[in-house]
Amino acid sequence: MARFAMVIDTALCVGCSDCVVACKTENDVPEGFCRDWIEEEVRGTFPTVQLTIHSSRCNHCSSPPCVSCCPTGASHVHEGGVVLVDHGKCIGCKACIEACPYDARFSHPDGYADKCTFCIHRVEKGLLPACVAVCPTHCMHFGDLDDPESEVTQLVRSRPYHVLTPEAGTQPNVFYLTRGR
C-alpha cells in the first residue's frame, strides 16, 4: 500500500495561482469553485514584514473526519490513502463540508460534495497531479511516503516542515517545508 503525500516548499511559492488554474481545467471544476487555492499570511509592521504564501487543498488526512461523518459511505479512503467522494453515493447532506477543518470541500452544482482528488486519475497513469506538474516554481512535490526512496520521503526526512491545523488530529498528508532565513 502506498501513502500518497504532497510536500510544498513555501519558500519558493510565489502565490501565482497556476495550481488553481491547472486544477480547474484538468478537473473541469465549475465556474465559481476551486479545489485548491492560495493563502497568504502577513505578519509584522511595514517595513519589517513577513509574508508566507501557500497553496491549499484537501489534506487527504490519515484520520479524515469527512469520511467518518459521511452517512452513506460516499466519502471514502481510496488506495494510497487518497480521500475521495463517490458521486453516485453522495446525497449532498454537506456533513463532510462541515466536518473538514480545512474548508477543502464544496457543494458541486450537480449536488455532490467535491474536492481535490490528488488527481488520482493522473497518478494512476504515472503522471503528477495537475497542480504539481504545472507549478512554475517547482515548489510542489508529490509521491509515496511509504517509499523510503521517494522525493517526498527524503524531503520530510531532511527538512523542517509543518502541517496545517495539527490540533485537529486529522494527520494531514500535505506537508509544508519551512526554511530558516
Added chain:
Amino acid sequence: MNRRQFLGIGAGALAAAGLTSILGGERARAATLAKSGLRTIPTFCDLCFWKCGAVATLRDGKLWKIEGNPLDPLSRGRLCPRGTGGVGATFDPDRLRRPLLRARVRGEEKWNAVSWDDALGYLALKLEAIKAAHGPESMAMFSHGLGGNFLKHTLKAYGTTNIAAPSFAQCRGPRDVGFRLTFGDDPGSPERTDIANARCLVLIGSHLGENMHNTQVQEFAQAVGSGATIIVVDPRFSVAASKAKHYLPIRPGTDTALLLAWMNVLVTEKLYDAEYVGKYGYGFEPFAASLAEFTPEWAYPETCIAPEIIRETAREMARHRPATLVHPGRHSNWYGHDTQRSRAVALLNALLGSWGRRGGFYVPAQMDLPGYPYPPYPKSTKAKVDNPDQRHPFAYEALTTGIREATITGKPYPIKGWMVYATNLVRALPDERLTLAAIQELDLLAVVDVIPSETAGWADIVLPESTYLERYDDLNVELFREPFIGLRQPVVESPDDQKPNWWIARELALKLGLARYYPWKDIEEYLSTRLEKRGYHLADLKRDGIVLGKKQPIYFEDGAPAEFATPSKKIEFWSSQLQQHADAHPGVKGFDPVPRYEPPEPCPSGAYRLLFGRAPVHSFGRTQTNPILHDVMPENELWLNAGEASRLGLRSGDRVKLRNQEGIESLPILLKATERIRADCVFMVHGFGHTAKGLTRAFHKGASDVQLLTRIKVDPLMGGTGLNDNFVSVVPV
C-alpha cells in the same frame, strides 16, 4: 498501482536526461493519448509576449486543456497561470463574433453585423480615401505582439510608415535606450537575464512572481532555492521582497539616488571589477569622479535607505560579482527621466562585470531564418509623424503618444486613420482624454481584436480575430539562451465568423490592389517558404511545435563575443552619444553623459502617489473576461498602508474611489489595508475597471489606473511617458 509504477514519474517524465529522450517521450505520449480519445497539438501561447511553447489537449474533439511544451526552452514544460487558463479565451461569451460596422455615433457601442466582404470593402474604401486626400502616411497603425506582423505588412505596402506599439513609449523603451547607450545593446525580450545562475539578484521595482514572465519566474525560484542573495528595492513589500535577504523600502521616485550611492560605494571602496572595466570600459575615470558627491549619506534623505544598508548591500553585490544581476526591469516609464535611471542600472551592472557573464546577462542566440522575400515597400517622401525634428533623439521606435499628438494637432501633417491591432489604446496610453480627442479627428478608426475593448467601442469598424488557439501566426524566432523556431498553429476552429489576422491582412491587401505583396495563397505556404529556405519543414514543426538550433557559448568566459555596438566599441561609462547631443544643444536638460539624480515632486499632503503593477493571472486589460482567469481574480484592489487606512477610518473590504490631482475619479475599488506598502503611496493591479459594454463579465469591476494618469512627464531622450507621477486621494464610497 504499485510503487514501481509510481517511481516512474520521477525517473521518466521529470528527470529526462536529454532532448532526444524528451522528444521521444512526447511523441510516444501523443500516440498513447490518441488511443484514449485524446489528441495533443503543439502551439505557442499568446496570453503575453513571452510566447511560451504549449501543448493543447483535445478530448473527443473539444479543447480541454493547455500545458507547457517540454521541448520549449521558454516554458520548460510549464505554463504560467495565464497560459494555463488560456483555454478560457475560446469560450469567453464576451468575445467578438462577426464584423461590426458602427450604427450611429462613435463610442455608443451600437453596431450592425456585416459580412467580411462588406467590412473589408468598407475598410479599403476608407483607406483609399485617406490616401487620395492626405497621402498614405496619414493612416497610422498601432499594434501589439507577433499577431500584428501581417497587418503591418499590408499597411506598409499601402504606403504608411507610421506604425507604433505601446511597448516602447509606455513600457520598456527607456530601459532599452539606457542599455543601448551603455552596452550598445538592450536586455531584449525575453530578457537575457541569467537569473538561474545569479548568486545575487537585485530587483528594483520589478515584482517577479507577480509579474509572471514565465522563464524568469522559474529561474527566480531556482535562484531562491539555491540560496542566492535577493535584494529587493520597492515601495511595496512585493512577493519577491518576501524572499529577499535585504528589502529596501525606498521612497518612490528616488531609485537613481540609490543607484548612484551604490556605485559611489563600489568605486570608493574599489569593489568594482577593475579588470573588466579596464578591458571593456570607456570613460571610466570621469564617470568615477562624477560619483564623488553621491555618498550613501547624501542618498539617505532622498531614498529613506540608511547609509549602512546602502553600504552593506553594495558590498554584498560586489562579493558575488560577476554573478550579481541587477535586473533591468521591463516596464520602465516611471518618472519621465527613466532612460537616465536605466543608464544607472546598466552602469551598476558594468561595474559588477555582469554583462556577458554567467549569473549576469548572457549573450543570446537566434536562429538564422530570413523573412519572406516580399517586394520592397513604397518609398515615403514624408518623415515619420511621431517624433518631429527628432526632438527625442534616442527614440529608436515610433512613439504612440507622438502619433496621438499629431492626430490632435494635425502637425507635422494630419493623421486621419488608425488601424489598431490587439492593443486597447484607450487604456494603454496615459490620459484617456487625449486619446479620445485624437479619435474625434479621425476619418477612420478600425480595430482588429478578439474582445470588444474600450478602443473597439470607439471604432467605426471592428474585425473579430480568431483567438491564438484557432489560428496560425508568424513564426517565433527570438533571441534566447538557445536558438529556436516556434510554430503557432490552430488547435480548434473558431466558433463563429472570426478570422485569423493573416487572412484579414491578405484579403484587405487584395481589396487595396496590393496582390503583389501577397505572393502566397495561404499561411502554410508562407510558413513553408520561410522554413524551407533553411532546410526546416512545416510538418516537423506541426508535430513538435518547435525546432531547436545548435547551442552556442553564451558567456564571455566561454567564448561568446564581447562586442559593444557603441561609438567607442566599448561599454560607455561616459556616454559619447549623450555628450555629443549635449554639446550640440547647450541648455537642453537631461542629456548628461553620466546619470544625474532628479528628485521626484513631493507628495501633496493628504494624497498618495499612485503606483501600479501586475498580477500573475492577468495580462494588461486583455484577460479580465476570460472565464477561468476572471474566476481566480475578478477585480483589483487598492493597496493602502494599514496605518493610513485606519487614520481614514477605512477597512479592508470597504469600497473606495480615487480622485487624482485634477479631480478625476475612478470607479469604486475594494480597499486592501495592508502592512505591505509605504504610507506615501497606493498600488493597484493594472487592467481592471473596464467600461466597454461588451466586456460584460469585467464591466465596472475594479478601477483603472490609466484613467487617473493625466499628468505625464515625458523622457527627453526617447519620448517615453512617465506613468508614476500622479497623486490621488482616497474617498470612501
